[in-house]
Amino acid sequence: MKKILVVGGAGYIGSHVVKAILEAGFAVKVFDNLSTGQEINLFKEAEFVKGDILDKNAISSAMQGVDGVVHLAAKKAVGESMQNPDLYAENNIEGTINILVAMNKAGVKNIVFSSSSSVYGNPNYLPIDESHPIQPVSFYGYTKAKIDELLEWYDRLKGIKYASLRYFNAVGYDETGTIKGREKDVQNLLPIAIQVLDGERECLQVFGNDYDTEDGTCVRDYVHVSDLASAHVLAMKRMMDGGDSQVFNLGTGKGTSVNEIIESVNRVFNVGLSIKYAGRRDGDPAKLYASSKKAKEMLGWEPKFTDIDDIVKTSR
Numbered sequence: 001m002k003k004i005l006v007v008g009g010a011g012y013i014g015s016h017v018v019k020a021i022l023e024a025g026f027a028v029k030v031f032d033n034l035s036t037g038q039e040i041n042l043f044k045e046a047e048f049v050k051g052d053i054l055d056k057n058a059i060s061s062a063m064q065g066v067d068g069v070v071h072l073a074a075k076k077a078v079g080e081s082m083q084n085p086d087l088y089a090e091n092n093i094e095g096t097i098n099i100l101v102a103m104n105k106a107g108v109k110n111i112v113f114s115s116s117s118s119v120y121g122n123p124n125y126l127p128i129d130e131s132h133p134i135q136p137v138s139f140y141g142y143t144k145a146k147i148d149e150l151l152e153w154y155d156r157l158k159g160i161k162y163a164s165l166r167y168f169n170a171v172g173y174d175e176t177g178t179i180k181g182r183e184k185d186v187q188n189l190l191p192i193a194i195q196v197l198d199g200e201r202e203c204l205q206v207f208g209n210d211y212d213t214e215d216g217t218c219v220r221d222y223v224h225v226s227d228l229a230s231a232h233v234l235a236m237k238r239m240m241d242g243g244d245s246q247v248f249n250l251g252t253g254k255g256t257s258v259n260e261i262i263e264s265v266n267r268v269f270n271v272g273l274s275i276k277y278a279g280r281r282d283g284d285p286a287k288l289y290a291s292s293k294k295a296k297e298m299l300g301w302e303p304k305f306t307d308i309d310d311i312v313k314t315s316r
Contacts, residue, residue, distance in 0.1 A: 003027040004236065005066040005108075007053060007099060008073035009046070010037025012183040013114065013170055013225055017070055018046055019178060020229035024237075031062045032073070038181035053095035060102040068110035068236050071099055074143070077187055078118070078283075081140035092143035096150060104158050110239040111151070112232050115164045117221075117249065117288065119145040127291040130166075130247050137283045148247065155245045163235035168221035168251035168290045170228055172305065172314040189258060190222070193265045194316050196273050204273050206258055208280035213287060217258035221251035221289035224305035224314070234299040243298075251290025252303050264312045 004021050008014040009030035014037060021028050028046040031053075042048050051058035053073050063069075074092045075081065081088045096113075103111065118141030120132050136142045151162040171190045173179060186192055195201045209216040231250050239245075266272055295301040305311050 001025070001027045002067040002240070003029060003065060004068045004070060005029045005031055005062060006046075006070045006072065007031045007059075008037065008071070008114075010034060010039065010041045010048075011072060013228060014072040015041035015179050015181070016174055016225045016229040017072065017232045018043055019174065020226070020233050021070070021236075022046065024233045029062065029066060031059065036184050038184070040181040041179055053098055054090065056098050056102070059098050060105060063102040063106040063108060066106075066108055068112070068240065069099065069103060069108060070112045070114070070232055070236070071096065072114040074114065076116075076140060077185075078138045078140050079187075081138055081143070085139045088139055088143050092140075093146055093150075096147045100150060100154050100160065103160055104154070109160055110236060111160060111162045112235045113147065113151060113162055113164045115148060115166045115247075116141065116144045117166050117168045117251070117290065119148065119166060122283075122285045123288060126287055127253055127289050128249065129291040130249055130294055151245070161239045161243070162245045163239060164247045165228070165231055165235060166247065166249050167228055168223050168249070168288065170225050171222045172224040172226065172311045174226055175314045189261055190265075190312065190315050193262065193273060197265065197269055197271055197316070202274065203276045204262065206262075206275055206277050207284065209259075209277050211280075211286040213257055215257050215259045218284055219255035219257045219287040219289065221254065222256055222261070222308065222311060223251050223303060224311050227303040227305055230304075231295060231299060231301045234301050238299060246294075246298065248295040248299065248301075249290045249292050250295060250301070251292050252306055253290055253292055254306065255287055255289040256308050260308065261312070264308045268309055268312045269316070
């Protein structure tokens with residue numbers, strides 16, 4: 001049985017990825033420092049090693065005996081990255097270098113990387129495909145773009161194959177309820193809306209209602225976390241079967257506005273969320289949605305969750 005090291009496997013997306021990999025018949029080793037990941041999200045079937053990607057010895061030790069790596073251990077708050085670029089340079093870029101060095105030393109040749117649509121910045125055209133220019137507008141997006149460059153070099157120089165998965169807006173939770181721990185320090189629309197619903201926040205702040213969209217609010221591509229998880233399995237299998245290095249967008253290809261998300265939450269849970277409209281945030285484009293044609297054609301990936309109400313139902 002092949003074993004996959006999932007770096008960041010106790011986190012929100014990571015725990016869903018571990019579940020999908022286990023269900024696909026692989027053995028799993030989770031490496032996580034539990035800074036945002038949670039012990040409650042660890043599966044008893046998976047080996048757990050507590051450690052940090054900035055600890056070279058720890059990641060080198062964890063790399064022993066594995067056949068592939070899934071790398072999800074990154075800082076991801078856009079605003080924080082602009083305030084504290086040192087933290088993001090160290091954790092995201094230096095941490096990834098440590099993973100790649102450890103892989104090379106251990107002879108591990110396959111990595112699936114959790115990237116982001118933020119590498120594209122403000123869209124030149126829609127839907128965004130993998131040929132879109134790389135022009136990040138946040139330091140977080142810059143770190144993801146630089147990691148893609150590192151992966152290209154390690155493929156060229158050391159033969160390490162990679163699949164870089166550029167997520168659009170990850171939402172929802174495992175519909176079976178297996179994963180109990182909820183995401184910490186949420187900063188995205190839908191989980192914040194659920195916190196308002198549950199009385200953890202007074203109101204939902206909407207940044208801008210005067211965009212050039214149908215209802216004036218921003219439009220984004222919301223892709224279910226379980227669908228993202230399934231793509232990691234497909235990408236790893238493809239590389240293990242001899243596939244080359246590739247970059248893949250992961251989204252539904254469908255744009256949903258902020259107001260449409262709010263209407264869905266109200267409809268699904270029979271509530272009326274308290275809303276406060278505020279001014280636009282710098283760097284927020286009016287519309288962002290993906291073309292995932294490449295992932296569908298090369299990985300056979302097809303999102304299961306395409307209806308926004310179905311996604312919202314799994315978000316609480």
